[in-house]
Amino acid sequence: MPSEFFRSLPGGSGALRMRPNTWKKFRIDWPLLLLLIMISSYGLVVLYSASGQDADRLGRQFMALLVAFACMLIxxxxxxxxxxxxxxLAYLVGVLLLAAVPLWGVDINGATRWLDLPGLPRFQPSELMKLAVPLTVAAYLSGTLLPPKFNYLLASFTIILLPCGLxxxxxxxxxxLLVATSGLLVIWLAGLQWRYVFGAVLGVVASAWPLWHFALQGYQRQRILTLFNPESDRLGAGWNIIQSKTAIGSGGWAGKGWLNGTQSQLEFLPxxxxxxxIAVLAEEFGLLGVLTLLMLYILVVMRGAYISISAKEVFGKLVAGSITFTFFVYVMVNLAMVSGMLPVVGVPLPLVSYGGTAMVTLLAGFGILMSIQSETD
Amino acid sequence: MAHTVLVTCCHDLCKSVGSCPVFEKNQLRDSALEQRVFQQRMIASLVLFFFLAALLAWRYVNLQVFQYEKFATASDRNRIHTLPLEPRRGLIYDRKGVLLAENQPSYSLAVTLERVANLDELLIDLQQLFDIDTRSVEKFRQRLNRRTPYQAVPLKFRLNDDEISRFAVNRYRLDGVEIKAQLVRHYPRGEDFSHVIGYVGRINKSEQEKIFSDEQRRINYAATDHIGKIGLENYYEEILHGVVGSQYVESNAHGRVLRVLQQVDPLPGGDLQLSVDAELQQTVVGLLKGRRGSVVVLDVHTGDVLAMVSAPSFDSNLFVNGISNESYGKLRDSIDLPLFNRSLQGQYPPGSTIKPIIGLAALYHGLITSSSTINDPGWYQLPNDERYHRDWKREGHGDKVDLFQAIEQSCDTFFYDISYRLGIDRIHAFTKQFGLGEKTGIDSFNERSGLLPSRAWKRASRNKPWFPGETLNIGIGQGYMLVTPLQLAVSTAALATRGERIEPSFILSDKTPPKSNKEEVGQKENINALINASENNVSSYGSENQLDDIGVSDYFWDEIHDAMKSVVHGRKGTAQAIGRNIKYKMAGKTGTAQVIGIAQGEEYDADAIAERQRDHALFVGFAPFERPKFAVAVIIENGGSGSATAAPIARKVFDWLMLNDTSNDNKVKPAGRELPVYASNSQLPGLGDVSMNDSVEWVNNAF
Structure with missing residues (x-):
């Protein structure tokens, strides 16, 4: 089957005409690698403009990308x-570290998310859980016959909810929510009964009211309210959404040109x-730029879905599917949030937004995808 | 490339979903079932995925294509702002081109809050460095509340060279502090002209509200923080101010201006050329030094105000950037009332200076002829009245006093007699024609109308009938009658020109219409609109107002003129002292107005009463006698007597007008509207810029 895949390649790209076995030997999935490099490069171009032509920041992002790609290959x-x-094991360690966060964590902007252990760089244990949760759930469920029975489901939910609660x-x-999504995707792909799916949907709807009033904090409620009526608070919570929509909309078909986006360059866009x-990209490269990026993301998801389908074992199928669709959830939530379809939650745009930690986790996930791909026949 | 990968992926995806490999490892599993379940879920996931991706794409298409116009506008509105540019205020010159009001660059210490790390520390530092009092700091903090982001807010005004260099030395540690240059009004002859030109000051709250109530004015004053408060600065505010310019700037989210996209230059305010002669004004100020009073000098034909002084005065420069409470308190509370413009607002009894007009009235109404005489025993009694109305001369002026003598020697008894016979109604009607009791229409908002009493007035204000005894007082310019120094000058001019009443004006009556500047046509319309809006304010500008013909025969005029000439030049004239060694002929009339009532049978003793209760000294006159050109009115408060105090001052003014100034003939045209030579632009110093005068021309055109 992979041979068919390569047979349809055009003859243009010389470096990629290595024999399939050579790629396999290094356990690299070249279509995935190529797409990720394309997205990252595109991201660097946008970041240079978005950061006010800050070469230092660009350099740091480049270094982070190198590290992340290295992690992926490893x-x-x-x-x-x-x-x-x-x-x-990773899950266990992760839960312990999460439990340690409230005790020894570092407080930044009113939230304690970081752990500063001696001998290690400062890190967020929650990042680890983004991979550990789906892997553990997949490992657990692959030990039983699909679709999983009720007690397996219950155990799986427990595995997911414990770290999420922390x-x-x-x-x-x-x-x-993203960690929960990655775990739930595994259960869903493993064949969660439809009655549970619909039950869950109904449950969410039913619990919306008590959640709104008791679980959500003031700023979280404000974010949702602002989504529906950003004009209600022009200079406060609505500012971000108004400015990002203005940036996107004013980009038009082809954009204002690289480094020429007034919304971003003049600091209207927070x-x-x-x-x-993505608002900077939309403003400077227009709809064409947005659709190009969206297409690259879609291709990554399709390649991931392919790896998932062609994986040999249930574990590989579940893990590849979860990682792939979680990746898309990131993309979707970010694009929807910036364009005012979802409330503002702090989800960066994968491989484009500035920031190293999330990127390492993300690409490590794609490394696992490559590992799975390299072990298909 | 992306396209190829897409095709490849789709191809493989379809194939693999159809034929998934069998799970061989765990033979116990129901591989077929597992495969079907997973396949089902994968297909559902992919369907959902494509649906969501399409939804996202649609969202961006909607924003970027269908709502493009809306957001493009919003984006431009974010970054492009209009900044108003303050127009340069029009200059003010005297009739010979001497600069009286200019705009000087002034340096102020300004702070931009956004660039300051710690404002409190900085202020303490600056207070020590530049010796700023706490009150200024408080005011600064108030201004700080009204600022726009990144606006430099002034802390200290009018820095001197020393302070500027001190700033330069300490600049390295004064982040966010800068020296700002702006044009500030300056009056080179502030003391001499404070009552004529007035002054500008910072726009206060009520002025702000007034400006904001008119949209056009609100825009025009967007960049202005000074406005004419009193005097000509106030009256001609619309012309002097000019038209605001604008700057389209691109600024960032913090309001910081990054670049200028487009600029419309402001149109400078129109310059004013005054009818006042700065040199004469200065001379008169010198004559009034140490006294309280007023002198008004008019051109009898054009109404040009050649000099108008109210003493004591003040320095108008004090008010431009806000006068300190201490200085203002001193001016306000001074017993000498330096802020009070006596020339326009001071209302005094005219005293004997009214006599020529009363005499003329008697001639006109045929009550007397030039040869009619009375016997003056030193007092006058109304029929059926015990009361004695005394002449100023205890023993009287003799048994045969005619009109000529009565004016020359200021015989009260004669005028008691004719005013009694005239009656208040005829006196009122006749004197009214000389402009008494009503505003002269000079270009000022502060003028008072004086008081010309009548039966109707007394009924309305006191609800009492008119008593004949009161008419006698009016006949010698006492009683209820009040005039302003300007009214005295105007009525004297009307005497001089035989009934031609002028409307006095501070603006030179015959200005050359400047050439138009075609480049500024667009703005010209703007300024015309402004001027039309203020048409009522300036309708009298430079115009002559011919009085209704009084209808007095020349013979009567000659009679009065001759008598007034004799006041100065006659042997017995009350002002004969100033007639000595005089090289020209003039006419005049002295006046001494009582400040306090003197009871029956009491002697008036000037030395015995307090200085401030002494009589006011007055003198009115015109010259040259043969072809009158100038009218002068002098009032010295508590000056004692007109002949001793006021007349000598008038003589010196006439001397200056007739002798010292060689350009006399050029200065005031006799009649018509010929243009004096010096009035053309080319010969006026500092008027090279044609556009400066454009607005003045438009004013002229507008009427």
Whole structure:
């Protein structure tokens, strides 16, 4: 089957005409690598403009990308078997570290998310859980017959909810939702019965009211309210959404040109180099630029779906599917949030937004995808 | 490339979903079932995925294509702002081109809050460095509240050279502090002209509200923080101010201006050329030094005010950037009332200076002829009245006093008699024609109308009938009658020109219409609109107002003129002292107005009463006698007597007008509207810029 895949390649790109076996030997999936490099490069171009032509910041992002890609290639070298065996351990360590955060964590902007352990760089244990949770759930469910029985489901939910609970109290609602998503995707792909799916949907709707009043904090409620009526608070919470929509809309078909986006260059757009970077892209490169990026993301998802489908084992299928669709959830939430379809939650745009930590986790996930791909027939 | 990958991926995806590899490892599993479940979920996921991706794409298409116009406008509105540019205020010159009001660059210490790390520390530092009092700091903090972002807010005004260099030395540690240059009004002859030109000051709250109520004015004053408060600065505010310019700037989210996209230059305010002669004004100020009073000098034909002085005065420069409470308190509370413009607002009894007009009235109404005489025993009694109305001369002026003598020697008894016979109604009607009791229409908002009493007035204000005894007082310019120094000058001019009443004006009556500047046509319309709006204010500008013909025969005029000439040049004239060694002929009339009532049978003793209760000294006159050109009115408060105090001052003014100034003939045209030579632009110093005068021309055109 991979041979068919390569047969359809055009003859243009010389470096890629290595024999399939050579790519396999290094456990690299070249279509995925190529797409990720293309997205990252595009991201660097946008970041240079979004950061106010700050070469230092660009350099730091480039270095972070190098590290992240290295992590990806290293992760790809692990055998799937090993990954499956290490998953519960990683999960356990992650939960312990999360439990340690409230005790010894570093407080930044009113949230305690970082852990500063001696001998290690400062890091967020929640990042680790983004991979550890789906891996563990997949490892657990692959030990039973699909679709999983009720008690397996219950256990799986427990595996997911424990770390999520610990992340919520940091507080970091965005990350905890994403961690939960990655775990739930595994259960869903493993064949969660439809009755549970619909039940869950109904449950969410039913619990919306009590959640709104008791679980959500003031600023979280404000974000949702602002989404529906940004004009209600022009200079406060509505500012970000008004400015990002203005930036996107004023880009038009072809954009204002690189470095010429007035919304971003004149600092009307907040967080322009991090969460809101798509608004800079949309303003300067227009709809064509946005659709180009969206297409690259779609291709990554399709390649991931292909790896998932062609994976040999259930574990590989579930992990590849979860990582792939979680990646798309990141993209979707970010694009929807910046364009005013979803409330503002702190989700960066994968491979484009400035910031190293999230990128390492993300690309390590793609490394696992490559590992799975390299072990198909 | 992306396209190829897409095709490849799609191709493989379809194939693999259809034929998934069998799970061989765990033979116990129901591989087929597992495969079907997973396949089902994968397909559902992919469907959902494509749906969501399409939704996202649609969202961006909607924003970027269908709502493009809306957001493009919003984006431009974000970054492009209009900044107003302050027009240069029009200059003010005297009739010979001497600069009286100019705009000087002034340097102020300004702070931009956004660039200051710690404002409190900085202020303490600056206070020590530049010796700033706490009150200024408080005011600065108030201004700080009204600023726009990145605006430099002034802390100390009018820095001197020493302070500027001190700033330069300490600049390295004064982040966010800068020296700002702006044009500030300056009056080179502030003391001499404070009552004529007035002054500008910072726009206060009520003025601000007034400006904001008119949209056009609100825009025009967007960049202005000074406005004419009193005097000509106030009256001609619309012309002097000019038209605001604008600058389209691109600024960032913090309001910081990054570049200028487009600029419309402001149109400078129109310059004013006054009818006043700065040199004469200065001379008169010198004559009034140490006294309280007023002198008004008019051109009897054109109404040009050649000099108008109210003493004591003040320095108008004090008010431009806000006068200190201490200085203002001193001016306000001074017993000498330096802020009070006596020339326009001071209302005094005219005293004997009214006599020529009363005499003329008697001639006109045929009550007397030039040869009619009375017997003056030193007092006058109304029929059926015990009361004695005394002449100023105890023993009287003799048994045969005619009109000529009565004016020459200022015989009260004669005028008691004719005013009694005239009656208040005829006196009122006749004197009214000389402009008494009503505003002269001079270009000022502060003028008072004086008081010309009548039966109707007394009924309305006191609800009492008119008593004949009161008419006698009016006949010698006492009682209820009040005039302003300007009215005295105007009525004297009307005497001089035989009934031609002029409307006095501070603006030179015959200005050359300047050439138009075609480049500024667009703005010209703007300024015309402004001027039309203020048409009522300036309708009298430079115009002559011919009085209704009084209808007095020349013979009567000659009679009065001759008598007034004799006041100065006659042997027995009350002002004969100033007639000595005089090289020209003039006419005049002295006046001494009582400040306090003197009871029956009491002697008036000037030395015995306090200085401030002494009589006011007055003198009116015109010259040259043969072809009158100038009218002068002098009032010295508590000056004692007109002949001793006021007349000598008038003589010196006439001397200056007739002798010292060689350009006499050029200075005031006899009649018509010929143009004096010096009035053309080319010969006026500092008037090289044609556009400066354009607005003045438009004013002329507008009427």
């Amino acid at each position: 992760a790809a070298q692990f055998r799937v078997k090993t990954i499956k065996a290490l998953a519960p 992340i919520v109290i940091q507080p970091d609602l965005g990350t905890s 967080e322009s180099h991090t969460d809101f970077i």
